[in-house]
Amino acid sequence: MKTLSETAFAAAERYLELHARLVDRLRFEHAFLGAPGELVRNAVAAYQNLDGGFGHAIEPDLRGSGSQPQGAEIALWMVDGIAAPDEPMLLRVCDWLQAHSTEDGGVPWVLPSVLDDERAPWWQPQGEKPPAALNPTAPIAGLLHAHGVDHPWLGPATEFCWKAIGEIGEIQAYDAMCILNFLERVPDRERAESEFQRLRASLRTAAAIDPDAPGHVHSPIDLAPAPGTMARRLFSDDEIDLHLDRAVEAQNDDGGWAPNFAMWTPAVVHEWGGFLTLARLRTLKAYGRIEQ
Structure with missing residues:
Protein backbone atom coordinates (compact mmCIF):
# COMPACT_ATOMS: atom_id res chain seq x y z
CA MET A 1 0.00 0.00 0.00
CA TYR A 47 -18.18 34.47 -8.00
CA GLN A 48 -21.91 35.08 -7.45
CA ASN A 49 -23.63 37.50 -9.79
CA LEU A 50 -26.35 39.97 -8.86
CA ASP A 51 -28.88 37.62 -10.49
CA GLY A 52 -27.99 34.94 -7.91
CA GLY A 53 -26.19 32.61 -10.29
CA PHE A 54 -22.47 31.87 -10.44
CA GLY A 55 -20.00 32.70 -13.20
CA HIS A 56 -16.61 34.41 -13.57
CA ALA A 57 -14.80 31.12 -14.32
CA ILE A 58 -15.70 29.40 -11.06
CA GLU A 59 -15.90 26.51 -13.53
CA PRO A 60 -12.56 27.16 -15.23
CA ASP A 61 -13.66 26.22 -18.75
CA LEU A 62 -16.52 28.75 -18.62
CA ARG A 63 -14.48 31.93 -18.72
CA GLY A 64 -17.28 34.47 -19.00
CA SER A 65 -18.97 36.39 -16.21
CA GLY A 66 -22.44 35.05 -17.03
CA SER A 67 -24.27 32.68 -14.69
CA GLN A 68 -24.49 29.02 -15.71
CA PRO A 69 -25.89 25.88 -14.01
CA GLN A 70 -22.42 24.33 -13.87
CA GLY A 71 -21.21 27.35 -11.97
CA ALA A 72 -23.91 26.77 -9.38
CA GLU A 73 -22.80 23.16 -8.96
CA ILE A 74 -19.14 24.07 -8.47
CA ALA A 75 -20.09 26.73 -5.92
CA LEU A 76 -22.18 24.25 -3.94
CA TRP A 77 -19.32 21.74 -3.85
CA MET A 78 -17.01 24.45 -2.56
CA VAL A 79 -19.27 25.35 0.37
CA ASP A 80 -20.34 21.76 1.08
CA GLY A 81 -20.29 21.31 4.84
CA ILE A 82 -19.67 25.03 5.38
CA ALA A 83 -22.82 26.98 4.47
CA ALA A 84 -25.88 26.91 6.73
CA PRO A 85 -29.34 25.96 5.40
CA ASP A 86 -30.49 29.58 5.50
CA GLU A 87 -27.31 30.94 3.95
CA PRO A 88 -28.42 33.83 1.67
CA MET A 89 -25.96 32.72 -1.01
CA LEU A 90 -27.74 29.35 -1.29
CA LEU A 91 -31.23 30.85 -1.31
CA ARG A 92 -30.24 33.34 -4.02
CA VAL A 93 -28.82 30.63 -6.26
CA CYS A 94 -32.01 28.62 -5.75
CA ASP A 95 -33.99 31.62 -6.98
CA TRP A 96 -31.72 31.74 -10.03
CA LEU A 97 -32.12 28.01 -10.66
CA GLN A 98 -35.90 28.32 -10.45
CA ALA A 99 -35.86 31.18 -12.97
CA HIS A 100 -33.82 29.10 -15.45
CA SER A 101 -35.49 25.70 -15.08
CA THR A 102 -37.48 23.97 -17.76
CA GLU A 103 -41.08 22.85 -17.33
CA ASP A 104 -39.68 19.48 -16.21
CA GLY A 105 -38.17 21.09 -13.12
CA GLY A 106 -34.47 20.72 -13.92
CA VAL A 107 -31.84 22.98 -15.42
CA PRO A 108 -30.02 22.46 -18.74
CA TRP A 109 -26.41 21.38 -19.04
CA VAL A 110 -25.59 24.88 -20.30
CA LEU A 111 -27.72 27.90 -21.16
CA PRO A 112 -27.69 29.54 -24.62
CA SER A 113 -26.24 32.70 -23.02
CA VAL A 114 -22.91 30.84 -22.97
CA LEU A 115 -22.53 31.81 -26.63
CA ASP A 116 -21.79 35.36 -25.50
CA ASP A 117 -18.86 34.24 -23.33
CA GLU A 118 -15.38 32.86 -23.82
CA ARG A 119 -15.51 29.14 -23.15
CA ALA A 120 -14.04 25.74 -23.96
CA PRO A 121 -15.21 24.44 -27.36
CA TRP A 122 -17.30 21.64 -25.84
CA TRP A 123 -19.61 24.08 -24.05
CA GLN A 124 -22.33 24.28 -26.69
CA PRO A 125 -26.04 24.64 -25.83
CA GLN A 126 -28.60 22.18 -27.16
CA GLY A 127 -30.66 24.69 -29.12
CA GLU A 128 -32.37 27.90 -28.09
CA LYS A 129 -34.48 26.08 -25.48
CA PRO A 130 -32.23 23.28 -24.22
CA PRO A 131 -33.76 20.44 -22.19
CA ALA A 132 -33.11 19.86 -18.53
CA ALA A 133 -30.32 17.41 -17.75
CA LEU A 134 -29.19 15.24 -14.87
CA ASN A 135 -25.82 16.93 -15.30
CA PRO A 136 -25.90 19.19 -13.31
CA THR A 137 -29.45 19.11 -11.87
CA ALA A 138 -28.83 15.90 -9.90
CA PRO A 139 -25.72 16.96 -7.95
CA ILE A 140 -27.15 20.43 -7.37
CA ALA A 141 -30.33 18.95 -5.90
CA GLY A 142 -28.34 16.44 -3.87
CA LEU A 143 -26.08 19.10 -2.39
CA LEU A 144 -29.01 21.34 -1.51
CA HIS A 145 -30.67 18.41 0.25
CA ALA A 146 -27.43 17.78 2.13
CA HIS A 147 -27.39 21.43 3.22
CA GLY A 148 -30.99 21.15 4.43
CA VAL A 149 -32.10 23.99 2.18
CA ASP A 150 -35.85 24.64 2.00
CA HIS A 151 -36.73 26.27 -1.34
CA PRO A 152 -39.55 25.82 -3.89
CA TRP A 153 -37.06 24.85 -6.62
CA LEU A 154 -35.88 21.73 -4.87
CA GLY A 155 -39.10 19.69 -4.94
CA PRO A 156 -39.68 19.80 -8.73
CA ALA A 157 -35.95 19.39 -9.37
CA THR A 158 -35.90 16.28 -7.20
CA GLU A 159 -38.86 14.81 -9.05
CA PHE A 160 -37.15 15.56 -12.37
CA CYS A 161 -34.09 13.64 -11.15
CA TRP A 162 -36.11 10.62 -10.04
CA LYS A 163 -37.87 10.51 -13.40
CA ALA A 164 -34.69 10.95 -15.44
CA ILE A 165 -32.86 8.31 -13.41
CA GLY A 166 -35.75 5.91 -13.89
CA GLU A 167 -35.62 6.36 -17.66
CA ILE A 168 -31.86 6.44 -18.23
CA GLY A 169 -30.27 3.92 -20.58
CA GLU A 170 -26.52 3.69 -21.05
CA ILE A 171 -24.70 5.57 -18.29
CA GLN A 172 -21.56 7.54 -19.07
CA ALA A 173 -19.07 8.56 -16.38
CA TYR A 174 -20.36 12.10 -15.84
CA ASP A 175 -23.95 10.93 -15.59
CA ALA A 176 -22.86 8.18 -13.20
CA MET A 177 -21.25 10.71 -10.88
CA CYS A 178 -24.31 12.95 -11.07
CA ILE A 179 -26.66 10.07 -10.27
CA LEU A 180 -24.49 8.89 -7.38
CA ASN A 181 -24.20 12.38 -5.93
CA PHE A 182 -27.99 12.65 -5.97
CA LEU A 183 -28.68 9.18 -4.56
CA GLU A 184 -26.07 9.74 -1.87
CA ARG A 185 -27.91 12.76 -0.45
CA VAL A 186 -31.61 12.66 -1.32
CA PRO A 187 -33.83 12.20 1.78
CA ASP A 188 -35.79 9.17 0.47
CA ARG A 189 -33.16 6.61 1.43
CA GLU A 190 -35.26 3.54 0.58
CA ARG A 191 -35.89 4.75 -2.96
CA ALA A 192 -32.26 5.80 -3.35
CA GLU A 193 -31.04 2.35 -2.35
CA SER A 194 -33.50 0.69 -4.70
CA GLU A 195 -32.30 2.77 -7.64
CA PHE A 196 -28.67 2.16 -6.71
CA GLN A 197 -29.20 -1.59 -6.71
CA ARG A 198 -31.04 -1.46 -10.03
CA LEU A 199 -28.30 0.57 -11.69
CA ARG A 200 -25.20 -0.71 -9.96
CA ALA A 201 -23.91 -2.77 -12.90
CA SER A 202 -24.21 0.21 -15.25
CA LEU A 203 -22.72 2.58 -12.71
CA ARG A 204 -19.72 0.32 -12.28
CA THR A 205 -19.02 0.11 -16.00
CA ALA A 206 -18.92 3.92 -16.17
CA ALA A 207 -15.57 3.82 -14.34
CA ALA A 208 -12.29 2.83 -15.96
CA ILE A 209 -11.19 -0.17 -13.90
CA ASP A 210 -7.90 -0.36 -15.79
CA PRO A 211 -5.62 2.29 -14.22
CA ASP A 212 -3.76 2.56 -17.54
CA ALA A 213 -6.88 3.37 -19.56
CA PRO A 214 -6.01 6.30 -21.86
CA GLY A 215 -7.90 9.52 -22.44
CA HIS A 216 -10.40 11.42 -20.35
CA VAL A 217 -11.63 8.63 -18.13
CA HIS A 218 -12.89 8.47 -14.55
CA SER A 219 -11.51 6.00 -12.06
CA PRO A 220 -13.25 4.14 -9.22
CA ILE A 221 -11.93 6.72 -6.74
CA ASP A 222 -13.46 9.51 -8.81
CA LEU A 223 -16.85 7.87 -8.33
CA ALA A 224 -16.07 6.88 -4.73
CA PRO A 225 -13.84 9.65 -3.32
CA ALA A 226 -14.31 8.42 0.27
CA PRO A 227 -14.81 5.02 1.92
CA GLY A 228 -18.31 5.79 3.19
CA THR A 229 -19.78 6.76 -0.15
CA MET A 230 -22.50 4.74 -1.83
CA ALA A 231 -20.28 4.20 -4.87
CA ARG A 232 -17.59 2.48 -2.77
CA ARG A 233 -19.77 -0.65 -2.88
CA LEU A 234 -19.33 -0.84 -6.65
CA PHE A 235 -15.66 -1.78 -6.42
CA SER A 236 -13.54 -4.39 -4.69
Missing part, protein backbone atom coordinates in the same frame (compact mmCIF):
# COMPACT_ATOMS: atom_id res chain seq x y z
CA LYS A 2 1.47 3.34 -1.08
CA THR A 3 1.04 6.50 0.95
CA LEU A 4 1.74 10.15 0.32
CA SER A 5 4.82 11.02 2.34
CA GLU A 6 5.18 14.16 4.42
CA THR A 7 7.57 15.49 1.79
CA ALA A 8 5.11 14.78 -1.02
CA PHE A 9 2.29 16.41 0.93
CA ALA A 10 4.44 19.49 1.48
CA ALA A 11 5.12 19.56 -2.26
CA ALA A 12 1.37 19.48 -2.94
CA GLU A 13 0.84 22.32 -0.48
CA ARG A 14 3.56 24.33 -2.20
CA TYR A 15 1.98 23.65 -5.61
CA LEU A 16 -1.30 25.07 -4.33
CA GLU A 17 0.42 28.11 -2.85
CA LEU A 18 2.21 28.84 -6.12
CA HIS A 19 -0.48 28.02 -8.67
CA ALA A 20 -4.00 27.51 -7.29
CA ARG A 21 -6.78 30.08 -7.19
CA LEU A 22 -7.41 31.84 -3.89
CA VAL A 23 -10.65 29.94 -3.37
CA ASP A 24 -8.88 26.57 -3.70
CA ARG A 25 -6.03 27.66 -1.43
CA LEU A 26 -8.57 28.62 1.21
CA ARG A 27 -10.42 25.34 0.73
CA PHE A 28 -7.15 23.50 1.31
CA GLU A 29 -6.45 25.50 4.45
CA HIS A 30 -9.94 24.73 5.73
CA ALA A 31 -9.70 21.01 4.97
CA PHE A 32 -6.15 20.41 6.20
CA LEU A 33 -5.02 23.32 8.37
CA GLY A 34 -8.14 24.17 10.36
CA ALA A 35 -8.80 27.56 8.77
CA PRO A 36 -12.35 28.89 9.23
CA GLY A 37 -14.91 27.94 6.62
CA GLU A 38 -16.15 31.52 6.54
CA LEU A 39 -13.09 32.42 4.47
CA VAL A 40 -14.10 29.83 1.88
CA ARG A 41 -17.67 31.11 1.90
CA ASN A 42 -16.48 34.66 1.29
CA ALA A 43 -14.26 33.61 -1.60
CA VAL A 44 -17.08 31.64 -3.25
CA ALA A 45 -19.45 34.59 -2.83
CA ALA A 46 -17.17 36.67 -5.05
CA ASP A 237 -10.92 -3.54 -2.08
CA ASP A 238 -8.20 -4.53 -4.54
CA GLU A 239 -9.58 -2.21 -7.22
CA ILE A 240 -9.77 0.74 -4.85
CA ASP A 241 -6.29 0.03 -3.47
CA LEU A 242 -4.82 -0.17 -6.95
CA HIS A 243 -6.24 3.19 -7.95
CA LEU A 244 -5.16 4.80 -4.69
CA ASP A 245 -1.64 3.53 -5.32
CA ARG A 246 -1.74 5.00 -8.81
CA ALA A 247 -3.03 8.30 -7.44
CA VAL A 248 -0.01 8.53 -5.15
CA GLU A 249 2.28 7.71 -8.07
CA ALA A 250 0.60 10.25 -10.37
CA GLN A 251 1.74 13.28 -8.40
CA ASN A 252 3.82 15.49 -10.69
CA ASP A 253 7.28 16.78 -9.95
CA ASP A 254 5.77 20.19 -9.21
CA GLY A 255 3.68 18.64 -6.42
CA GLY A 256 0.29 18.79 -8.15
CA TRP A 257 -1.96 16.44 -10.06
CA ALA A 258 -2.76 17.26 -13.68
CA PRO A 259 -6.11 16.89 -15.46
CA ASN A 260 -6.51 14.11 -18.04
CA PHE A 261 -8.65 16.26 -20.33
CA ALA A 262 -7.79 18.92 -22.90
CA MET A 263 -6.30 22.20 -21.73
CA TRP A 264 -7.69 24.54 -24.39
CA THR A 265 -6.07 27.70 -23.02
CA PRO A 266 -3.06 28.14 -20.69
CA ALA A 267 -5.21 29.96 -18.14
CA VAL A 268 -7.01 26.78 -17.11
CA VAL A 269 -3.96 24.54 -16.60
CA HIS A 270 -3.30 25.55 -13.00
CA GLU A 271 -6.90 26.52 -12.23
CA TRP A 272 -7.90 22.93 -12.90
CA GLY A 273 -4.61 21.73 -11.44
CA GLY A 274 -5.35 23.40 -8.11
CA PHE A 275 -8.95 22.21 -8.04
CA LEU A 276 -8.00 18.61 -8.86
CA THR A 277 -4.95 18.55 -6.60
CA LEU A 278 -7.14 19.47 -3.66
CA ALA A 279 -9.68 16.81 -4.67
CA ARG A 280 -6.93 14.18 -4.85
CA LEU A 281 -5.54 15.17 -1.46
CA ARG A 282 -8.99 14.93 0.10
CA THR A 283 -9.51 11.46 -1.36
CA LEU A 284 -6.12 10.24 -0.17
CA LYS A 285 -6.85 11.63 3.28
CA ALA A 286 -10.28 9.98 3.38
CA TYR A 287 -8.73 6.59 2.63
CA GLY A 288 -5.88 7.03 5.13
CA ARG A 289 -3.19 7.34 2.45
CA ILE A 290 -1.45 10.48 3.75
CA GLU A 291 1.35 10.02 6.24
CA GLN A 292 0.83 12.01 9.43
Whole structure:
Protein backbone atom coordinates (compact mmCIF):
# COMPACT_ATOMS: atom_id res chain seq x y z
CA MET A 1 0.00 0.00 0.00
CA LYS A 2 1.47 3.34 -1.08
CA THR A 3 1.04 6.50 0.95
CA LEU A 4 1.74 10.15 0.32
CA SER A 5 4.82 11.02 2.34
CA GLU A 6 5.18 14.16 4.42
CA THR A 7 7.57 15.49 1.79
CA ALA A 8 5.11 14.78 -1.02
CA PHE A 9 2.29 16.41 0.93
CA ALA A 10 4.44 19.49 1.48
CA ALA A 11 5.12 19.56 -2.26
CA ALA A 12 1.37 19.48 -2.94
CA GLU A 13 0.84 22.32 -0.48
CA ARG A 14 3.56 24.33 -2.20
CA TYR A 15 1.98 23.65 -5.61
CA LEU A 16 -1.30 25.07 -4.33
CA GLU A 17 0.42 28.11 -2.85
CA LEU A 18 2.21 28.84 -6.12
CA HIS A 19 -0.48 28.02 -8.67
CA ALA A 20 -4.00 27.51 -7.29
CA ARG A 21 -6.78 30.08 -7.19
CA LEU A 22 -7.41 31.84 -3.89
CA VAL A 23 -10.65 29.94 -3.37
CA ASP A 24 -8.88 26.57 -3.70
CA ARG A 25 -6.03 27.66 -1.43
CA LEU A 26 -8.57 28.62 1.21
CA ARG A 27 -10.42 25.34 0.73
CA PHE A 28 -7.15 23.50 1.31
CA GLU A 29 -6.45 25.50 4.45
CA HIS A 30 -9.94 24.73 5.73
CA ALA A 31 -9.70 21.01 4.97
CA PHE A 32 -6.15 20.41 6.20
CA LEU A 33 -5.02 23.32 8.37
CA GLY A 34 -8.14 24.17 10.36
CA ALA A 35 -8.80 27.56 8.77
CA PRO A 36 -12.35 28.89 9.23
CA GLY A 37 -14.91 27.94 6.62
CA GLU A 38 -16.15 31.52 6.54
CA LEU A 39 -13.09 32.42 4.47
CA VAL A 40 -14.10 29.83 1.88
CA ARG A 41 -17.67 31.11 1.90
CA ASN A 42 -16.48 34.66 1.29
CA ALA A 43 -14.26 33.61 -1.60
CA VAL A 44 -17.08 31.64 -3.25
CA ALA A 45 -19.45 34.59 -2.83
CA ALA A 46 -17.17 36.67 -5.05
CA TYR A 47 -18.18 34.47 -8.00
CA GLN A 48 -21.91 35.08 -7.45
CA ASN A 49 -23.63 37.50 -9.79
CA LEU A 50 -26.35 39.97 -8.86
CA ASP A 51 -28.88 37.62 -10.49
CA GLY A 52 -27.99 34.94 -7.91
CA GLY A 53 -26.19 32.61 -10.29
CA PHE A 54 -22.47 31.87 -10.44
CA GLY A 55 -20.00 32.70 -13.20
CA HIS A 56 -16.61 34.41 -13.57
CA ALA A 57 -14.80 31.12 -14.32
CA ILE A 58 -15.70 29.40 -11.06
CA GLU A 59 -15.90 26.51 -13.53
CA PRO A 60 -12.56 27.16 -15.23
CA ASP A 61 -13.66 26.22 -18.75
CA LEU A 62 -16.52 28.75 -18.62
CA ARG A 63 -14.48 31.93 -18.72
CA GLY A 64 -17.28 34.47 -19.00
CA SER A 65 -18.97 36.39 -16.21
CA GLY A 66 -22.44 35.05 -17.03
CA SER A 67 -24.27 32.68 -14.69
CA GLN A 68 -24.49 29.02 -15.71
CA PRO A 69 -25.89 25.88 -14.01
CA GLN A 70 -22.42 24.33 -13.87
CA GLY A 71 -21.21 27.35 -11.97
CA ALA A 72 -23.91 26.77 -9.38
CA GLU A 73 -22.80 23.16 -8.96
CA ILE A 74 -19.14 24.07 -8.47
CA ALA A 75 -20.09 26.73 -5.92
CA LEU A 76 -22.18 24.25 -3.94
CA TRP A 77 -19.32 21.74 -3.85
CA MET A 78 -17.01 24.45 -2.56
CA VAL A 79 -19.27 25.35 0.37
CA ASP A 80 -20.34 21.76 1.08
CA GLY A 81 -20.29 21.31 4.84
CA ILE A 82 -19.67 25.03 5.38
CA ALA A 83 -22.82 26.98 4.47
CA ALA A 84 -25.88 26.91 6.73
CA PRO A 85 -29.34 25.96 5.40
CA ASP A 86 -30.49 29.58 5.50
CA GLU A 87 -27.31 30.94 3.95
CA PRO A 88 -28.42 33.83 1.67
CA MET A 89 -25.96 32.72 -1.01
CA LEU A 90 -27.74 29.35 -1.29
CA LEU A 91 -31.23 30.85 -1.31
CA ARG A 92 -30.24 33.34 -4.02
CA VAL A 93 -28.82 30.63 -6.26
CA CYS A 94 -32.01 28.62 -5.75
CA ASP A 95 -33.99 31.62 -6.98
CA TRP A 96 -31.72 31.74 -10.03
CA LEU A 97 -32.12 28.01 -10.66
CA GLN A 98 -35.90 28.32 -10.45
CA ALA A 99 -35.86 31.18 -12.97
CA HIS A 100 -33.82 29.10 -15.45
CA SER A 101 -35.49 25.70 -15.08
CA THR A 102 -37.48 23.97 -17.76
CA GLU A 103 -41.08 22.85 -17.33
CA ASP A 104 -39.68 19.48 -16.21
CA GLY A 105 -38.17 21.09 -13.12
CA GLY A 106 -34.47 20.72 -13.92
CA VAL A 107 -31.84 22.98 -15.42
CA PRO A 108 -30.02 22.46 -18.74
CA TRP A 109 -26.41 21.38 -19.04
CA VAL A 110 -25.59 24.88 -20.30
CA LEU A 111 -27.72 27.90 -21.16
CA PRO A 112 -27.69 29.54 -24.62
CA SER A 113 -26.24 32.70 -23.02
CA VAL A 114 -22.91 30.84 -22.97
CA LEU A 115 -22.53 31.81 -26.63
CA ASP A 116 -21.79 35.36 -25.50
CA ASP A 117 -18.86 34.24 -23.33
CA GLU A 118 -15.38 32.86 -23.82
CA ARG A 119 -15.51 29.14 -23.15
CA ALA A 120 -14.04 25.74 -23.96
CA PRO A 121 -15.21 24.44 -27.36
CA TRP A 122 -17.30 21.64 -25.84
CA TRP A 123 -19.61 24.08 -24.05
CA GLN A 124 -22.33 24.28 -26.69
CA PRO A 125 -26.04 24.64 -25.83
CA GLN A 126 -28.60 22.18 -27.16
CA GLY A 127 -30.66 24.69 -29.12
CA GLU A 128 -32.37 27.90 -28.09
CA LYS A 129 -34.48 26.08 -25.48
CA PRO A 130 -32.23 23.28 -24.22
CA PRO A 131 -33.76 20.44 -22.19
CA ALA A 132 -33.11 19.86 -18.53
CA ALA A 133 -30.32 17.41 -17.75
CA LEU A 134 -29.19 15.24 -14.87
CA ASN A 135 -25.82 16.93 -15.30
CA PRO A 136 -25.90 19.19 -13.31
CA THR A 137 -29.45 19.11 -11.87
CA ALA A 138 -28.83 15.90 -9.90
CA PRO A 139 -25.72 16.96 -7.95
CA ILE A 140 -27.15 20.43 -7.37
CA ALA A 141 -30.33 18.95 -5.90
CA GLY A 142 -28.34 16.44 -3.87
CA LEU A 143 -26.08 19.10 -2.39
CA LEU A 144 -29.01 21.34 -1.51
CA HIS A 145 -30.67 18.41 0.25
CA ALA A 146 -27.43 17.78 2.13
CA HIS A 147 -27.39 21.43 3.22
CA GLY A 148 -30.99 21.15 4.43
CA VAL A 149 -32.10 23.99 2.18
CA ASP A 150 -35.85 24.64 2.00
CA HIS A 151 -36.73 26.27 -1.34
CA PRO A 152 -39.55 25.82 -3.89
CA TRP A 153 -37.06 24.85 -6.62
CA LEU A 154 -35.88 21.73 -4.87
CA GLY A 155 -39.10 19.69 -4.94
CA PRO A 156 -39.68 19.80 -8.73
CA ALA A 157 -35.95 19.39 -9.37
CA THR A 158 -35.90 16.28 -7.20
CA GLU A 159 -38.86 14.81 -9.05
CA PHE A 160 -37.15 15.56 -12.37
CA CYS A 161 -34.09 13.64 -11.15
CA TRP A 162 -36.11 10.62 -10.04
CA LYS A 163 -37.87 10.51 -13.40
CA ALA A 164 -34.69 10.95 -15.44
CA ILE A 165 -32.86 8.31 -13.41
CA GLY A 166 -35.75 5.91 -13.89
CA GLU A 167 -35.62 6.36 -17.66
CA ILE A 168 -31.86 6.44 -18.23
CA GLY A 169 -30.27 3.92 -20.58
CA GLU A 170 -26.52 3.69 -21.05
CA ILE A 171 -24.70 5.57 -18.29
CA GLN A 172 -21.56 7.54 -19.07
CA ALA A 173 -19.07 8.56 -16.38
CA TYR A 174 -20.36 12.10 -15.84
CA ASP A 175 -23.95 10.93 -15.59
CA ALA A 176 -22.86 8.18 -13.20
CA MET A 177 -21.25 10.71 -10.88
CA CYS A 178 -24.31 12.95 -11.07
CA ILE A 179 -26.66 10.07 -10.27
CA LEU A 180 -24.49 8.89 -7.38
CA ASN A 181 -24.20 12.38 -5.93
CA PHE A 182 -27.99 12.65 -5.97
CA LEU A 183 -28.68 9.18 -4.56
CA GLU A 184 -26.07 9.74 -1.87
CA ARG A 185 -27.91 12.76 -0.45
CA VAL A 186 -31.61 12.66 -1.32
CA PRO A 187 -33.83 12.20 1.78
CA ASP A 188 -35.79 9.17 0.47
CA ARG A 189 -33.16 6.61 1.43
CA GLU A 190 -35.26 3.54 0.58
CA ARG A 191 -35.89 4.75 -2.96
CA ALA A 192 -32.26 5.80 -3.35
CA GLU A 193 -31.04 2.35 -2.35
CA SER A 194 -33.50 0.69 -4.70
CA GLU A 195 -32.30 2.77 -7.64
CA PHE A 196 -28.67 2.16 -6.71
CA GLN A 197 -29.20 -1.59 -6.71
CA ARG A 198 -31.04 -1.46 -10.03
CA LEU A 199 -28.30 0.57 -11.69
CA ARG A 200 -25.20 -0.71 -9.96
CA ALA A 201 -23.91 -2.77 -12.90
CA SER A 202 -24.21 0.21 -15.25
CA LEU A 203 -22.72 2.58 -12.71
CA ARG A 204 -19.72 0.32 -12.28
CA THR A 205 -19.02 0.11 -16.00
CA ALA A 206 -18.92 3.92 -16.17
CA ALA A 207 -15.57 3.82 -14.34
CA ALA A 208 -12.29 2.83 -15.96
CA ILE A 209 -11.19 -0.17 -13.90
CA ASP A 210 -7.90 -0.36 -15.79
CA PRO A 211 -5.62 2.29 -14.22
CA ASP A 212 -3.76 2.56 -17.54
CA ALA A 213 -6.88 3.37 -19.56
CA PRO A 214 -6.01 6.30 -21.86
CA GLY A 215 -7.90 9.52 -22.44
CA HIS A 216 -10.40 11.42 -20.35
CA VAL A 217 -11.63 8.63 -18.13
CA HIS A 218 -12.89 8.47 -14.55
CA SER A 219 -11.51 6.00 -12.06
CA PRO A 220 -13.25 4.14 -9.22
CA ILE A 221 -11.93 6.72 -6.74
CA ASP A 222 -13.46 9.51 -8.81
CA LEU A 223 -16.85 7.87 -8.33
CA ALA A 224 -16.07 6.88 -4.73
CA PRO A 225 -13.84 9.65 -3.32
CA ALA A 226 -14.31 8.42 0.27
CA PRO A 227 -14.81 5.02 1.92
CA GLY A 228 -18.31 5.79 3.19
CA THR A 229 -19.78 6.76 -0.15
CA MET A 230 -22.50 4.74 -1.83
CA ALA A 231 -20.28 4.20 -4.87
CA ARG A 232 -17.59 2.48 -2.77
CA ARG A 233 -19.77 -0.65 -2.88
CA LEU A 234 -19.33 -0.84 -6.65
CA PHE A 235 -15.66 -1.78 -6.42
CA SER A 236 -13.54 -4.39 -4.69
CA ASP A 237 -10.92 -3.54 -2.08
CA ASP A 238 -8.20 -4.53 -4.54
CA GLU A 239 -9.58 -2.21 -7.22
CA ILE A 240 -9.77 0.74 -4.85
CA ASP A 241 -6.29 0.03 -3.47
CA LEU A 242 -4.82 -0.17 -6.95
CA HIS A 243 -6.24 3.19 -7.95
CA LEU A 244 -5.16 4.80 -4.69
CA ASP A 245 -1.64 3.53 -5.32
CA ARG A 246 -1.74 5.00 -8.81
CA ALA A 247 -3.03 8.30 -7.44
CA VAL A 248 -0.01 8.53 -5.15
CA GLU A 249 2.28 7.71 -8.07
CA ALA A 250 0.60 10.25 -10.37
CA GLN A 251 1.74 13.28 -8.40
CA ASN A 252 3.82 15.49 -10.69
CA ASP A 253 7.28 16.78 -9.95
CA ASP A 254 5.77 20.19 -9.21
CA GLY A 255 3.68 18.64 -6.42
CA GLY A 256 0.29 18.79 -8.15
CA TRP A 257 -1.96 16.44 -10.06
CA ALA A 258 -2.76 17.26 -13.68
CA PRO A 259 -6.11 16.89 -15.46
CA ASN A 260 -6.51 14.11 -18.04
CA PHE A 261 -8.65 16.26 -20.33
CA ALA A 262 -7.79 18.92 -22.90
CA MET A 263 -6.30 22.20 -21.73
CA TRP A 264 -7.69 24.54 -24.39
CA THR A 265 -6.07 27.70 -23.02
CA PRO A 266 -3.06 28.14 -20.69
CA ALA A 267 -5.21 29.96 -18.14
CA VAL A 268 -7.01 26.78 -17.11
CA VAL A 269 -3.96 24.54 -16.60
CA HIS A 270 -3.30 25.55 -13.00
CA GLU A 271 -6.90 26.52 -12.23
CA TRP A 272 -7.90 22.93 -12.90
CA GLY A 273 -4.61 21.73 -11.44
CA GLY A 274 -5.35 23.40 -8.11
CA PHE A 275 -8.95 22.21 -8.04
CA LEU A 276 -8.00 18.61 -8.86
CA THR A 277 -4.95 18.55 -6.60
CA LEU A 278 -7.14 19.47 -3.66
CA ALA A 279 -9.68 16.81 -4.67
CA ARG A 280 -6.93 14.18 -4.85
CA LEU A 281 -5.54 15.17 -1.46
CA ARG A 282 -8.99 14.93 0.10
CA THR A 283 -9.51 11.46 -1.36
CA LEU A 284 -6.12 10.24 -0.17
CA LYS A 285 -6.85 11.63 3.28
CA ALA A 286 -10.28 9.98 3.38
CA TYR A 287 -8.73 6.59 2.63
CA GLY A 288 -5.88 7.03 5.13
CA ARG A 289 -3.19 7.34 2.45
CA ILE A 290 -1.45 10.48 3.75
CA GLU A 291 1.35 10.02 6.24
CA GLN A 292 0.83 12.01 9.43
